Amino acid sequence: MLFSYIVVQFISSIIHVLCFISLIRAKVYGWPNTYVFTKAIAEMLVEQMKDIISAVILRPAIVTSTFNEPFPGWVEGLRTIDSLGVAYGKGKLTCFLGNINGVVDVIPADMVVNAILVAMVAHAYHPSDAIYHVGSSVRNPVRYANLQDYVVRYFTAKPWINRDGIPVKVGQLTVLANMASFRRYMFIHYLFWLKGLELANIAFCRYFQRTYQELNRKIEIVMRLVELYRPYLFFNGIFDDMNTEKLRVAATQGRVETDLFCFDPKVINWDDYFINTHIPGLVKYIFK
Secondary structure, three states: OHHHHHHHHHHHHHHHHHHHHHHHHHHHHOOOOOOHHHHHHHHHOOOOOOOOOOHHHHEEEEEEEOOOOOOOOOOOOOOOHHHHHHHHHHOOEEEEEOOOOEOEEEEEHHHHHHHHHHHHHHHOOOOOOEEEEEOOOOOOOOOOOHHHHHHHHHHOOOOOOOOOOOOOOOOOOOOOOOOHHHHHHHHHHHHHHHHHHEEEEEHHHOOOHHHHHHHHHHHHHHHOOOOOOOOOOOOOOOOOOOOHHHHHHHHOOOOOOOOOOOOOOOOHHHHHHHHHHHHHHHHHHHOO
């Protein structure tokens, strides 16, 4: 038993070291984390092997729950912007950092799948250097301000019921415009009181332990999310999807069942999608 424990701890340490080294290497080459770095490496390999394999590069934006298939709102796993929505709905996120007027490039999962299928058929026997961006930032942009409005409206009207059967009340989400204002806000509203609570907890024999842990957990969640998304919070890029639009037009002219294989972001009403499909899907399949 002791030997197994030592082996597990040793392997865990090796993994942490490798992850740290990988992160450093990614940043050396200009990538904020290993996730985007390895995606770039994969594209480079495809580019080098394009003469001997039939392949096409397709880049989806932030993937959200399904628009139609297999049914609206289906989602599996917690990813990207959904982490913020879930944390807010559970009452663990009251402030964040970012450009509230920035465009967030999102696309439902089934539209990504449809675009992949159509691109595969189009290039099965006709290799191409075309790169397909599947997103919404050009044809039907949605902004962070919209996302903020959606989650506030939804969870104000339909609070999440926690494990104790108590509705979680949420307030307006405060979004700070830069790191300096974010750090100042965190200190005034949380870190200062956390330190005072820590001292009171010691003085009163851990009487405030639960309150201290809850506040500390909220702070840790906010800081972890900010650290994770900081490279993207002020990103102002708009991705050219002309190749994807040409693919859609070609599919229409080729009598492909475009209703069945729809990947046109212009058909999405974001207000309806987020309020009536995406957020309810998160609550149903992700919230625990």
